[in-house]
Amino acid sequence: MTTRVRFAPSPTGLFHVGSARSALFNWLFARQQGGVFLLRIEDTDADRNREEWVDVIINSMQWLGMDIDEGPFRQSENAEHHKAAVEALYAAGVLYSCACTGDEVQARKGDNKTPGYDGHCRDLNVARSATTALRFKVPEGMTTVHDVIRGTIEFQNAVIDDFVVAKSSGAVLYNMANVVDDRADRITHVIRGEDHISNTPKQQLIWEALSKATGPDLPLPVYAHLPLLVDASRKKLSKRKDPVSVELFRDQGFLADAFVNFLSLLGWSPKGEEKVSRAELISQFTLAEVNQSPAFFDVAKLTNLNGAYVRELSLDDFIVATLPWIDPKNASWSPADFETPWPDDRFDAERYRAIAPVVQERVALLSEVPAMVDFLFLENPPLDEAAWAKAVTGDADAGAILDAAIACYGEATFDAEVLHEKTLSFTEQLGMKLRKVQAPIRVALTGKSVGPPLFESLVVVGREEVLRRLQAAREVAGSTAP
RNA sequence: GGCCCUAUCGUCUAGAGGCCUAGGACAUCACCCUCUCAAGGUGGAGGCACGGGUUCGAAUCCCGUUAGGGCUACCA
Numbered sequence: 001m002t003t004r005v006r007f008a009p010s011p012t013g014l015f016h017v018g019s020a021r022s023a024l025f026n027w028l029f030a031r032q033q034g035g036v037f038l039l040r041i042e043d044t045d046a047d048r049n050r051e052e053w054v055d056v057i058i059n060s061m062q063w064l065g066m067d068i069d070e071g072p073f074r075q076s077e078n079a080e081h082h083k084a085a086v087e088a089l090y091a092a093g094v095l096y097s098c099a100c101t102g103d104e105v106q107a108r109k110g111d112n113k114t115p116g117y118d119g120h121c122r123d124l125n126v127a128r129s130a131t132t133a134l135r136f137k138v139p140e141g142m143t144t145v146h147d148v149i150r151g152t153i154e155f156q157n158a159v160i161d162d163f164v165v166a167k168s169s170g171a172v173l174y175n176m177a178n179v180v181d182d183r184a185d186r187i188t189h190v191i192r193g194e195d196h197i198s199n200t201p202k203q204q205l206i207w208e209a210l211s212k213a214t215g216p217d218l219p220l221p222v223y224a225h226l227p228l229l230v231d232a233s234r235k236k237l238s239k240r241k242d243p244v245s246v247e248l249f250r251d252q253g254f255l256a257d258a259f260v261n262f263l264s265l266l267g268w269s270p271k272g273e274e275k276v277s278r279a280e281l282i283s284q285f286t287l288a289e290v291n292q293s294p295a296f297f298d299v300a301k302l303t304n305l306n307g308a309y310v311r312e313l314s315l316d317d318f319i320v321a322t323l324p325w326i327d328p329k330n331a332s333w334s335p336a337d338f339e340t341p342w343p344d345d346r347f348d349a350e351r352y353r354a355i356a357p358v359v360q361e362r363v364a365l366l367s368e369v370p371a372m373v374d375f376l377f378l379e380n381p382p383l384d385e386a387a388w389a390k391a392v393t394g395d396a397d398a399g400a401i402l403d404a405a406i407a408c409y410g411e412a413t414f415d416a417e418v419l420h421e422k423t424l425s426f427t428e429q430l431g432m433k434l435r436k437v438q439a440p441i442r443v444a445l446t447g448k449s450v451g452p453p454l455f456e457s458l459v460v461v462g463r464e465e466v467l468r469r470l471q472a473a474r475e476v477a478g479s480t481a482p
Numbered sequence: 483g484g485c486c487c488u489a490u491c492g493u494c495u496a497g498a499g500g501c502c503u504a505g506g507a508c509a510u511c512a513c514c515c516u517c518u519c520a521a522g523g524u525g526g527a528g529g530c531a532c533g534g535g536u537u538c539g540a541a542u543c544c545c546g547u548u549a550g551g552g553c554u555a556c557c558a
Contacts, residue, residue, distance in 0.1 A: 010558045045557055102556075116484095116554065133556045150487075159485050159554095167556040174558050198486060198553040227488080234550060262494095265507090269495055274507055291495080294551065298493050301508040311521075362520045372519095420517080427517095438517040450519040 003035025005189045007061075008075075008178065010042045011053035013239030015060040015246050017297055018193065018229040021263045025226060026191045027066040028264070028285040038070035038185060044177050046076075060246040064256050065278070070185075075177055078184070082172035085180045085210060086134060086165060092213035095134045095165060097126040116161025134166040136205065143201035148224045148287045155201040163202055175199055179206045183218055191224045191287070194294075195236065200225075224287045227267045228294045237297070244297065251335035253325065253366030254302065258309040262302045266295040275308060307364035318360045319353060322369050326352060341370055342377035351376050354460045358452045375446040376460060387449035391439040397432070398440040398477040404430060405441050406470050414463050416455040423455070444473030 007023040009015070030037035041057065043049040058072060089095045098121040108118055117135065126132055138160050145153045165176040172180075182190065204220055211217045229237045237244055249259060261276060268290045270276045276284070313321060323331035327347055328340060340347070352373060359372050375381040392398050404426040412422045427437045438454050445457060445466065458466050 008558090012558070042558060048557070098556090100556095135556095153486070155485075161554085164556045169556080171556080173556070178558085193552090194487065195552055196558090199558090225487085228552070230551075236552070265494060267494095269506095271496095272506095274495085293488050295495090296493060298508070301494065304508055307521085364520090423517080434517050436517095442518060448518090452519085454517055 001188060003030060003033035003188050004186050005030050005035060005191055006038045006040050006185060006187055008040045008042050009057055011050060011057060012048045013053060015057045016237055016239050016244045017246060018237040020246050021229060021266055022193055022226060023061060023066055024260060024263050028282055029191060029287060031282045032285050036069045039068045039072040040075055040181060041072055042075045044075050063250055064260055075181060078181060082177045082180050086172055088214045089209055090134060094137055094209045096122055096137055097128045097132045098135045099126045099132045119162055122162060131168050133164045133168045135162040136165050138162050143204055145200045145223060148222055149290050150225060150292055160201055175202050176206060179203050182221060183210060187221050190221045194225045194228050197225050226290060227292055229266060229297055230294045254306050255309045258306040262305050267291055303364045310363060311361055315357055319356055322366050325367055325370050341374045346377045351460050355452055355456060358456050372451055381447035383447045387443050391443040391449060392473050392477050395440060400430060401437050401440050402470050402474040402477050406467060409466055414459050416459050419455040419458055444470050
């Protein structure tokens with residue numbers, strides 16, 4: 001039997017990292033088993049769904065490279081099947097009509113310890129109407145869930161209340177719709193978050209009732225409940241409270257491969273190195289090895305991993321990957337709320353390509369690139385006041401250093417090696433250290449005290465412009481001379 | 483409250499009774515390298531929640547306690 005798994009999100013908010021991790025583990029498992037990965041949008045709650053969230057889910061999955069074999073399907077499109085299944089179960093006597101309102105249930109419950117519905121209408125044979133819901137008649141006994149990750153979990157049926165399967169409006173609810181679809185889609189493995197554990201016995205009950213009432217007699221799927229992803233206060237990640245939307249990470253310049261690799265490390269670990277390729281992930285992944293305790297999403301670790309992936313890119317790939325941040329016109333997509341610090345017409349692809357190799361080694365996030373190369377495309381790069389004050393206007397030696405640099409760079413060949421040597425020699429003549437001498441030159445050139453290696457930067461900017469900037473700085477430089 | 487899940491460095495994890503003086507990664511600290519910043523290298527600090535069993539032997543198995551979390555909707 002071929003493995004068939006599904007990722008079944010509800011489009012009720014941003015696509016967050018917890019959902020992405022669930023999708024990933026399903027996808028990895030499907031790919032490894034040579035199975036089928038399908039996407040089912042569970043949009044039966046019309047009040048909470050929004051079409052734009054569907055697009056976000058699909059776009060995010062595409063970005064992460066999780067290709068879907070079947071779908072995306074809309075659960076809402078199967079409404080007739082859901083209703084037919086409900087009727088079949090009602091006819092089979094598994095369901096009963098209930099006229100209780102929520103308030104009535106609450107009022108009767110008082111401080112009763114038993115949770116949920118009290119079974120008030122269970123044997124009342126209430127006539128079905130537009131104000132009655134349909135409840136599942138939970139049988140006596142015990143329901144046992146076999147979970148690949150957690151082992152056997154037993155539920156006394158007495159603590160499972162007679163849950164609603166179809167609203168008075170006729171709308172079919174999650175537990176029912178989900179099972180009907182899983183059966184129709186011939187799902188073999190249900191891989192989802194731990195927050196669904198308590199739904200599982202209900203779904204098993206429905207599954208078995210359906211097998212009996214309508215057939216076919218399908219075996220229960222294998223269940224695997226993934227540990228939750230939690231926030232800093234160890235609570236389940238929330239779409240509302242936590243800024244963890246997948247698109248946000250893409251917009252900050254994380255690479256999809258790094259992101260996927262990091263996600264795979266939450267609740268699971270590969271043999272050996274943590275940095276593993278997608279192919280290796282697919283071949284190594286095992287559901288049974290997924291651990292059982294909740295994990296916190298550590299952005300610092302993701303960032304570090306991302307840096308490693310960035311450095312590993314070929315020069316061409318690096319340039320293409322950074323296009324959205326440096327040359328938006330030629331990029332295939334654009335990060336939200338982002339503008340290059342320079343006007344389009346001042347961007348120069350040749351210069352960017354020349355500096356890119358040394359920039360690539362220095363960024364962890366692609367979004368860090370613009371600030372590192374802005375001095376190439378801006379006539380007057382923004383000045384870091386503190387750096388300027390310390391290295392140029394406030395340094396008594398700055399004048400002498402800039403004088404020497406101007407004299408030297410006016411004649412030297414503009415080659416990084418050569419400039420390095422020549423600078424070293426005037427540094428010695430001044431009786432200083434290169435560490436000190438590079439500071440005012442760097443600030444004069446780039447406006448900042450940190451950036452790409454100085455000599456490469458000088459070469460890319462070019463003699464004429466270098467001299468202009470150094471002279472401008474010289475005008476205001478600190479000096480010991482009168 | 484009830485049911486259920488979980489518990490190894492700050493974080494993610496390795497660990498399937500002796501290989502554990504508990505390993506790795508990120509973060510952190512120190513040093514080295516160095517034109518700034520990164521990267522890299524070396525080293526340091528840092529953990530089995532607690533209490534009982536079982537066993538010759540427990541991070542690992544059992545029980546309890548504590549703590550955290552999930553669910554407890556005519557949401558998914």
